[in-house]
Amino acid sequence: xxxxxxxxxxxxxxxxxxxxxxxxxxxxxxxAFAAEWNQKAFEAKNVKDALDALGAGTPINSxxxxxxxxxIAENGAVVPVGAVSKIPGTESISILIAKxxxxxxxxxxxxxxxxxxxxxxxKLAETTDVHVLVKAQGKYxxxxxxxxxxxxxxxx
Amino acid sequence: MADPMRIRAxxxxxxxxxxxxxxHEMETGQRKDSxxxxxxxxxxxxxxxxxxxxxxxxxxxxxxxxxxxxxxFNFKGGKKGEKIQVTWTDNKGEKRTDEASIN
Numbered sequence: 248x249x250x251x252x253x254x255x256x257x258x259x260x261x262x263x264x265x266x267x268x269x270x271x272x273x274x275x276x277x278x279a280f281a282a283e284w285n286q287k288a289f290e291a292k293n294v295k296d297a298l299d300a301l302g303a304g305t306p307i308n309s310x311x312x313x314x315x316x317x318x319i320a321e322n323g324a325v326v327p328v329g330a331v332s333k334i335p336g337t338e339s340i341s342i343l344i345a346k347x348x349x350x351x352x353x354x355x356x357x358x359x360x361x362x363x364x365x366x367x368x369x370k371l372a373e374t375t376d377v378h379v380l381v382k383a384q385g386k387y388x389x390x391x392x393x394x395x396x397x398x399x400x401x402x403x
Numbered sequence: 404m405a406d407p408m409r410i411r412a413x414x415x416x417x418x419x420x421x422x423x424x425x426x427h428e429m430e431t432g433q434r435k436d437s438x439x440x441x442x443x444x445x446x447x448x449x450x451x452x453x454x455x456x457x458x459x460x461x462x463x464x465x466x467x468x469x470x471x472x473x474x475x476f477n478f479k480g481g482k483k484g485e486k487i488q489v490t491w492t493d494n495k496g497e498k499r500t501d502e503a504s505i506n
Contacts, residue, residue: 284448289465325469344467348433352467361459361478362418368469370431400469 288351294343294378297351298387301341303380306389309334312379314392320371323400328377329366336384337363345391346375370400410503412487419481419505421452421460423474423489431466447472449492454481481505 288300298306315329330340340363341354347370355365363381371377371394378391406426413420425447432444446466452459459478483505490500 284463289463327473329475347467348431349465349467352465354463355476356461358458358461360457360480361476364477365460365462366473366475368473370429370467370469 285351285354288354289349291350292348294345294350294376297343297349298380301351301354301380303382303387303389306380306387309381309388309390312381312388312390314377314379314390315366316377316392316394319395319397320400321397323371323373323396323398325368326371326394326396326400327366327368328379330364330379330381332357332363332379332381332383332388334363334381334383334388337381338384339382340365341380341382342367342369343378343380344369344371344375345378347372371396372400405497405499408489408491408499408501410487410489410501412481412503412505414481414483414505418477418479419454419487420477421475421487423452423472425450425472425474425491425499427470427472427491427493429466429468429470429472433466445493445495447491447493450474451490452476453488453490454478455485459487 288297291297291300311333313331320326328342332340337357339354339356342352343350344352352369357363374395376391376393378389381388409424411422427447428445430442430445434442436442444466447464450462460476485505486502488500488502492498
């Protein structure tokens, strides 16, 4: 065998073969992206524009979305937010942060068999309303909670 | 390759509770370095969790998710010993998949 071929493979190191296979398209992700990253929504600078970009129109205010978030966030860089949707047929849950430079923080797609309940941690630039948007059976619902921030979380 | 995720999948109440801690800078692109130059955005844009060939969660993220992201969710079914795979992809096209057994 060519010594040079051996050298090329060896030079690739541990990641080399993996990279070759990936480049050859032989490693396919099992899950296609359920939804493409919505650039317009993620770059919207306020909640209204983000809702428009998400196609959510004017969501219905709902008490059937239960949010957990602290009254006061000690550290704006790491604020726990949880959302449970009791609305039947919930397809997605999104978190929007009104006073962040860009309002849409996350969108979770809930396949059937998965509970409509997510928890994560977000950055808050300053005291703000945190909104949770739910899409259920083609309609949009929303609720919000104010979170006070003493030390802002965007580091800017 | 980036640091591994920590995944804990626990069977309870007829379903599985999944907690994930990912290692990622989640740089917003808002910060500037000491020379005043903006630090480029570098954040996870997509997360997917798989169980038995079925996608049990999918998420699109922006940079407001906190550094070293935490994620928790629950799905029905699942048994001890079965595996969960979690994959994240970021805005630079970097990707990481980790796997854990349900216990």
